Amino acid sequence: MPCTAKKFEAQRPELAANGYPDVDVVITTRELARMIKEAGINFLALPDESFDDPLGVSTGAGVIFGVTGGVMEAALRTVAEILTGEELENIEFGVVRGLEGIRTASIDVGGVTIKAAVANGTANAAALLDRIKSGQEHYDFIEIMGCPGGCINGGGQPILTAQQRWDIDIKAERAKALYQEDRDMPIRKSHENPQIKAIYNEFLGKPNSHTAHELLHTHYTERLKYC
Numbered sequence: 001m002p003c004t005a006k007k008f009e010a011q012r013p014e015l016a017a018n019g020y021p022d023v024d025v026v027i028t029t030r031e032l033a034r035m036i037k038e039a040g041i042n043f044l045a046l047p048d049e050s051f052d053d054p055l056g057v058s059t060g061a062g063v064i065f066g067v068t069g070g071v072m073e074a075a076l077r078t079v080a081e082i083l084t085g086e087e088l089e090n091i092e093f094g095v096v097r098g099l100e101g102i103r104t105a106s107i108d109v110g111g112v113t114i115k116a117a118v119a120n121g122t123a124n125a126a127a128l129l130d131r132i133k134s135g136q137e138h139y140d141f142i143e144i145m146g147c148p149g150g151c152i153n154g155g156g157q158p159i160l161t162a163q164q165r166w167d168i169d170i171k172a173e174r175a176k177a178l179y180q181e182d183r184d185m186p187i188r189k190s191h192e193n194p195q196i197k198a199i200y201n202e203f204l205g206k207p208n209s210h211t212a213h214e215l216l217h218t219h220y221t222e223r224l225k226y227c
Contacts (some may be wrong), residue, residue: 002154028156054195060182061190068120068150069096085112121148176187
């Protein structure tokens with residue numbers, strides 16, 4: 001994962017069933033790269049292989065989760081089709097894209113105006129929440145990512161040298177790569193993933209069912225701050 005916070009998250013008691021954690025171990029992308037180098041593996045020379053099912057079946061909507069605004073855009077692709085009952089002609093919601101600290105937009109979905117806000121970085125998140133709590137702003141849909149730019153700039157990502165940071169805007173380049181990969185995917189909407197459809201049809205029943213809520217939903221609690 002690009003996120004070091006996942007290490008703590010995997011240990012949370014609510015992310016376990018019958019005493020067995022849902023996740024065995026979390027390895028950051030930087031740690032994985034080091035392990036590959038230490039093992040002497042020439043990663044670029046390895047032959048291409050398929051992922052184990054169902055991990056090889058994914059969507060462009062899942063890909064863009066890694067950039068600020070991506071979770072919201074992925075959800076909008078599904079919500080818009082559910083509300084309108086029609087297939088979207090253009091599934092890209094450019095109004096929620098961008099690396100600004102706080103981005104707001106009014107989105108028309110089937111005649112319903114959705115007021116949306118996207119924040120990345122904890123300082124920007126705090127500023128946005130303060131505006132909401134004071135009554136200054138109201139939003140129907142809010143996305144907050146802790147890292148500037150989103151997961152593409154997560155604490156577990158490879159660290160650039162000073163010269164590399166000078167030469168390129170790594171957040172912009174990583175975001176551009178994710179959006180291009182989304183465009184290249186054969187399936188670009190979460191609700192059209194055949195594996196997800198099968199899981200709901202055969203096991204979970206329907207979105208927000210009791211089983212789905214029990215297994216997929218979690219609750220966050222206030223935790224002590226480290227000094």
